[in-house]
Amino acid sequence: MFKLQRLEITGFKSFADYTEIVFTGNGITAVVGPNGCGKSNVSDCISWVLGEQRAKTLRGAEMKDVIFQGSKNRKPSGMAEVVLHLVRDDDFFDTEEGELEDIDQALGAFDEKVIDLDLIEGPDQIDVGPPDSNGFHSEEFEVETVQALQVGSVQTVEKIIKAKRHWRPRSVALEFAPGEAVSVTRRLYLSGESEYQLNGKNCRLRDIQDLFAGTGLSGSHYAIIEQGRIGQILSAKPSDRRTLIEEAAGISKFRTRQRAAEARLDSAKTNLGRISDIVSEIESQANSLRRQAGKTKRFVSLQEEFRVLLRTLFAAEGRHLSNLIDDLQKRLTQAVAIEHQFAAKVMEKEEGVREGTRNARLAEENLAEVRRKHAENALERDRSDREHRYQSEQILNLNNRLQALRGESESATHRLNLVESEFKRLRQDEEKEGADADASRLILVEAEKQYAEKIEDVQQIEGRLEFRRGELLKHTAAVERFDEIDRQMKMNLERISERATGLVREGIRAEETLTQHHSDAGRLAGELDSELKKLESLQTEKNEILAVTASARDALRQSDNELRTLQNEFSRTKNRLETLQELEEKRAVYAPQIQKLFAAQDSISIKLKGVLADFLKVDERAEKAVESLFGPFLQTVLVESAADSTKVSKWVRANEIGRIVSLAASDSSLRLSSPKEKTSGSKIEDLLGVSSELREILRKVFPREMSAIMVENFEEAKTGDVLVNHDGDLLIGGVLSITGMQGSDQKNSSLLAFKRELAGLEKSATELEKSIAAAESESAQNRKILTEREEKTVDLQSLIIKVERGILGFEVQRDSLKQDIERANRHLKVVSDESTQIASEIEHIQNQITEAAANRDSAESLRTEAQSDLECISQSLIRARENSETENAVLNEKRTQAATSSERRRSVQAALRRIESEQKELESRIAQQNIEVSEAETIIRNLRISVSDIAGKIASVNDDETIERTELNAAVTSVQKSRGTADSMGEELAELNRKSADALNERAAIEVRQTEAVTRLRSVNEKCSQDLNRTLAEIVEESEELESDVDLDYTRKAVGELRQRLDGFGAINMLAVEELTDTEDRLSFLVSQRQDIIDSIESAEEALREIKERSRAKFKQAFEVVNANFVEFFRELFGGGRGEMTLLESDDILEAGIEVVAQPPGKRLQNILLLSGGEKAMTAIALVLAIFKYRPSPFCLLDEVDAPLDDANVGRFVNKIAEMSEKTQFIVITHNKRTMEAARALYGVTMQEAGVSKVVSVKFD
Template identity: 25%
Template sequence: MDFNRIRLTGFKSFVDGTDFDIMEGLTGIVGPNGCGKSNLLEALRWVMGETSYKSMRGSAMEDVIFSGTTGRPSRNHAEVSLFLDNSKRTASAEFNDNDELEIVRRIERDAGSAYRINGRDVRARDVQLLFADASTGARSNSLVRQGQIGELISAKPETRRRILEEAAGISGLHSRRHEAELRLRAASNNLEKLDEVLAQLESQLRSLKRQARQAGRYKEISGQIRAAEALTLYLRWQQTTTRLTQIEGELKEAQSAVISTNTAVAAAASASTNAQTILPTLREEEATAAAALRRLTLERDAMDNEKRQAEDMLMRLGEQAKTIAADKERETEVVRDSDQQLAHLAGEEVVAQASISEEEEQAEAEAAKKLEIEEAQLAQADEAFDTANREHAEYHARINALRRGLSGNDEQEVRLVEELATLETTRTDIKTARGQDLDLAARQATLTELQAEMEAAFTKHETQHKNYAEARKTHDEAQAPAHEKRSTLSRLIGERDALSGLFAKENEDGQSYVPVLSQVSVQNGYEVALGAALGDDLEAALDKSAPAYWDAAMPSDSPSALPDNIESLADYVSGVDALHRRLQQIGVVADRAQGVALCKRLSVGQRLVSKQGDLWRWDGYCRLAEAETNTTRRLAQKRRLELLTTDITTAQSETEAAEAQLEKARTALEAARNAAEAAQQGLQAAQQNVDTARQDLSQAETGAAKLNALEASFARVEKDLQATREAQAAMRHDLQKLETTGDGATALEEKRVIVQKARDGVAEAHSELQNWRTRREARDTQLQRIKQEQQSWTARHSAATQQLETLAARAIETQTEVEKFNDVPRLVEEKKIQIADIITQAAEKRAAAGDALAVAETTLADLSTAEKQAQSHLAEAREAQVRLEATQEAESERMTESAQRIRDVLQIEPEAALALSEHERGEPFPDVEELESKLENYRRERETLGGVNLQADNEAEEIATQIETMKVERDDLASAINKLRHGIGQLNREGRQRLLAAYESVNKHFEVLFTRMFGGGTARLELTESDDPLEAGLEIIAHPPGKRPQHMSLLSGGEQALTAVAMIFAVFLTNPSPICVLDEVDAPLDDSNVDRFCALLRDITEQTGTRFLVITHHALTMARMDRLFGVTMQERGVSQLLSVNLATAEQFAEVGVHENEAETPATLSAS
């Protein structure tokens, strides 16, 4: 079966549906770390039936379901589908009818996994067996995960043996053998227990026989008890049956009474129903008559309301007319009063105007002038007083200010004296402590000298460092060629040793003859032709005592000419004359076409070969160069061994020269390093001296700055103290002068008296002027009042006149309304007389309908009373019936209980209990109480027997049968134990044979692959720790080129990885699989080893047809793939798949190059 395609949906980071084509050849899978490459391998293992969630890198199997990201929700299921090509019909029989197989595994949260093959549900075991038959599976060595190489390297020999077990197909041998041994041990224990059980059963059988005799007496008494119980129970059942029959008769009579009473109730209910049927009609007629009467009554009441409203309206209109007349009279009076008041106000205005005179106006003007004079005198007096008052206040303020200033200056003088003393003490201390340290010039000179020394040391350091860098570069440049030469020499020596070892095996097992292959000399390039022509015949010797030999004494006839006189192989091979006759009949053609053309013209015994290894024989046998033989390969190896001697000599010379150059560079590097280190130490010492000098200079500068600051502070304080003392003397002089002058309090009092007199004169003039102004303002107020009253009465006169006109119009409207409502009461009275007769008739009709309704309701009440009485009789009859039914039910239950007790105790029907009691027919029945007393005696007698095993007879018979059966089983178990022991031995023998066969095959492949991967060297597998292969460990002995044989754990990291890869592929070649997945296997390998690794993959692909999936980060591995698939994670947490076919890309690239070359001249021409 071939793997074609795998589809992932919701599996780990592949949330979207992703198809991955598994094509022939080498397929690379690339991508950054963490993008989900290994998820493809895990998906393949998972769909093959992997059951361990730890192998899936999860804490539970549901962890394979996409768990969601910040931008996408989680999924509830995951599904992986694998498509297989079954056109060769190599699948199991049940699935072998289809050209393509689709294996699907689906998992849902909280639901587990489900498997389907071509849409049919199957078990996980079916899927695992399907892939196991195809030499693959979830745990196959062909699926190499990350870390598996390291596990193989660090594994113990016993653990490493499992690789051979898998190659031999006996992976489960240990578990199955252990299980078989456990079964054997359990069977032996069971046999011992069976013997013990047989002894116990025989003892138990003897005891049961004694118990059987006692059980006989117990059964006899039990039979008597059963007969008495049967008769007692039968009599009680018969009594309940008789009482039940009597009650059933009484119940029938009660049921008849209920029926008759129920008939009477039905008749009463029918009459009541008929009466109720008439009532709605009568009620409707009564309601209709009442409604008509009510309507007429309401109409009459509406007429009364209309009349009353008309009378009320006439009354309101009369009152309104009276109001209008009163208003007209009032407004007329207002007009008359207005005329009188206006005439009176005109007279008052004339009198007021006449009272105004020129003398009053002149007196008011003189009073105003006098007030102005008095106010001017007051202003002058106030100004003089303010000036004197201000001078007095300034005097006292200055006195106080001088006194406060003297007090503050005294305090400041004391403070400045103390500060001056403190500064003097500090300055003295600093000068005493520093002494000569304050010499800044000397320190600056010292620092300059040290800085110059540091610059020189720095220049020297730079020079030595540059020299060291150049020496380092020279050393590195010499180291690479030396390493390359050593590697080349080691590889050549390893290859020579490996080839020498192969040829040395020819003399093993006591063989003393030498094959002609070791003696023949072949021109370069014709080794393949010689091997193809002679094949295994070159293994023969010249010694006639050998099993196969060449006889040089054979007569040499004239050979037949070769076709077209082509050259014979004898022209290119020498060293063994015995082969000359054979070689003359072998022609050498230039190419395959010439060989095909000439092969038909060969004579008997003749052959044609090409330098590439093609062979045509005279009898029609042909073998192309692709079918390489061991002899051809050994000839090439022999030629290679001869060339290796010269190559090794040349390589040794070149290696020695490179080593000498490297040693020279190493010596120069060491000297440069020492000089650089000395310069570095000198620079550090100079830097330390400069730092110390800078620190000293900084300290000196700090002390000098502090001393200068103290000197400045001392001068400032002295200056402030002198100024303070001078200010004190000036303030004392000013204070003494002010105290002598006086404050001018007497002059201030005189000016205050003058101001008071001026104020009194102003007040008197102001009072006189105010009197004249008051008289003038009163007269002006009177005139203003007169004008306002004239305007008011004029407005009232106009308003009254206008109101009279309005009242006249309203009087006309009122008269019109009165005429309108005068006839309404008379018309309403006429309508009331007409409707009175109609109301009387309606009242009579309603009374008749009410009487009929009352008679019907009385009749209905009587019928209802009769119905209730009938219902009461019916209830009593039913109560009696129910009471009898309850009694019947109780008796029936007693009878049922008696019958059920008979069934429970006697296991028979009640009718058969009499027969069981052994009572004679026709005999009178005994009293029940006597029977119960007799039954009690029987029971006491049975109890005196104690515990009795009633099943003793049956148990004894069963135990006897069981003893016979167990004896037969004991014999069968002993036979099975013997067979199981024989089967374990057979299983061990077959396992050893298969393991040893697999060991030989894997060891053979491993030796070849190791030599190929290392470019030489040898390796082998050894079974250690036990003589039994099934218990032995597997040790790997490796002999890399140029090294001694050693265990795998002693190799370098790269050598361990190469050895492990060779081991894995050796197992793979022993039992090839249709698919192989390698997850970052090339990670620890360098470029040259990766190249060998990729070449090996290519050869295995061509040899076995296996499809390889290689997960890698190595650029060289990517380049050697047939196609690449890229796994990206552009969206965080979501993997996507991209593909590139490298072969197609190369074709496109070549086409593009040719097109560019063709277009270049045209482009240049156009430009």
């Protein structure tokens, strides 16, 4: 239980600014204001913050309409925010929370048993059905089938719902201690983003709903009655009205858990079907893996033989290549020695070549050095000439600059003397102006003091003047107010007089209306009787069609079940047939050599007709006997001629694949015939089902087998013949007995049984296809009949509804006429009462006019007196202001004189600062010019010395040029001699290099052969590692005892043959044994998971039963108590009468609608929709108060529910909510004065600024 403390509104609808409404304690709080000011927005914001999601309920088209949209002077808001502050009062709901925790634990335990079938199936899992048929392969959705009842027919509707993986009861703690504060916040932004907060922390909408569930503030929120909703409580559907009692009973949380449990139960049942299909598929996979495991074992045995032979081959090749590599190594050593001899000679000759080349290079370098020195000397001579010209120009420029500096220095010295004399004069003027400014300042201070005294006198007189002016305004306003009262009273008197005249005319109209209503009531009674008879006839016809429709639906359901059974049987038969046909196509049931022969028939140019077993039609009882007699000869290959048999024999010998039996037979001899049905005592040749031609051939080829006789037991048979029984046991000549099976797997070894099953499945598949087509046709016909019946039922139901609506319209008109008659009678009475009341009001208004005139005269005399005093004070103020203005003129003159003196002083001081600055600048400039003159004289002296030295160097240039030409000629001659010597030695070195290259090529050829041998050895080693997973050295070491003269060619051929045999096995699943183990483990796991799902379904059903039992008990208890309260409140509010609630008939009380019966005093039982507006409001208020008495809500908000009530009923309404306000806070939005009088606090909503609401409050003690 919570108590409302504060409400904070920001940017919600017309509340543009931050607004706070404080609620103190219990009692009634009224919210008042004119129409359109935004009162109902207070109700809307409370509904909104509690989680209301319907924009229409909040009087908007979409949710963002609750954000302040702006006004003429304001911009729109970007966010709406409402904060609701409450405090926990007691632990009223602790027991209910405990029950919910038990249910949540049960749902949590259910989720723990749920498995993820997507992970179990895996990405490679074979589909068990089409994805669009049952939704097994959807990752996010599942199909839920619901039943929709429409005019007596059941239609199956599939809808896609989101799969919820886990039950999450809540994300935040919702338990609060008594006295603990709780704040609920909701924000909405223009972008559409929404936020919910609980005590400042983000939460979900569901957490807010769970917090207030069962308090009347969540779901149907009967504690918040918006404007116009009071009438909707009675006009709502019975099923919708039931939600009020559910909310009061506190089972809304249970209903939420019930829906969650039902959804999980449906999901679990769907998963059970899925996992059952998966188990069936994995069982088929396990059977297939068992066959693959047997084939793998045979492959591994042959592979081991292959590895032994492969080790022998690798060992022999390894020894051969190792010997070859050793021989090549010896030859390589000799070739390397020869190569080294030539290499030494080449090195010796290369040293001589290098020495000659070095001498030639030194001579060239010497030549380059001489040339470089000559170039540098020429450059130095040119540089000295340019330097001589440049320094001569510098001396000339510096002499000119020196003369200019001396002239500037003399000018600056003269200016400095003038500045010093000016500075002395300004210093004297500054002292004089300072004394004048001090004297002016003293005079100004005295004048300001006198002016301040005058201003103070003026302010005192102005204060007296303002006081008297206020008195005058007050009396003037009183006179005007009494004049307005007199005018309004006269207008009221005129209006009431007009109302009295109108009442006379209204009474006449009421009598005419009453007469017309009586005439219309008689006419409607006849039309209503005619429509009732028509409705009875249509109902009878409808019941007859419904009976026919039910039988058609049963026929459709039966045909659909038969079709589904046939389809399942066809699917199993087809899967088995496809498996056997695949084995037949691959010849997997034949011996390996037979399989290879059929695979190679095109390469040897023959056409194989099949094997002998393909052309035998043996009865199932004789299969074992025939297989025992013929044995492997059942796989005899049938060809067209003896030439083909010869080709087969040659191919078998060439490929050495084993033993194959072939038989030449014409096409005409291969026709099948029916065998004898009786097997006992018959010859085997009569049981084979072959043609006479083939029988003759078989007699020649298999005379003993064909003459064998089938017997039941050997004791009763004659001796001397070949006898065979049904189990395949043989007795030959009475002395030789052969008993037992040839292999361990009798099923797989029975070739005739395989052929018989294949033929039987083909026949069954054809028959099933015909049966399915017939069943589909029958089902379609039944569905067509049912559709026609249902369409006719719908048409008839539409006609019935149309007639019922017409009858309801007549009844509404009839009841409306009765109300109009009663209303006309009441109208006549009201006209009489109002006439009497108007007479008394006229007398009262005349008295008020007389009283207002007396008060107006008194106020007028006081106003005249205040006007006289005001004029006297005004004259005194004028004189005081004239004196202050005269003193102000004197003060301004003194201020001007003082300002002039100060300005002259500042001017002199500024001139002093300027002259002083200029003096310092001139002194600095003269010092700088003296320094520059000294530096220039020094530079000139240095330049003259440098010019003299450069002139001496230029004079010695001619002698150096002659010496340089002699050195250059000697260097050129040395270079030519060195180059000739180096060229002759290079030719000798080229001859030695040619001979060394020949020796190198010889060595390289040997190395290439050696590398090839090493590469072959490495290749053999790699193949050995790849095929045997061991190194070649290990294989050679283990095979030392083998003979050294192993025939490599023969061994390679034997290895190739074994490799072909291994390849002939086709695709081998080497992991079949491990996969079989894994599959069997997975199958066991899935079986256990299937049992877990069955257990979880039982657990969910138990939780669902518990939820429904508790909900029924709480609903029944709440309904009985609320109904009793409703009867009591109805009588109190109406002063009698009868009002009660009844449950409509239903198999489940939780699905039953609620009908409200209301019979005001003096009226007979009638349709509740025919009550007047005030009676509907009083009935709905009685129902709401009855619910509040059973389950008090933390607070209740009523938005203009008293609008349809008259004064007497408003009094009863106010008294009742005043009584209940001890336990519940009531916030009432109203225009009624009596409701306002009952409130402890009053909030007024105004709209001083267009489009923006404001709140003002008044609290009554």
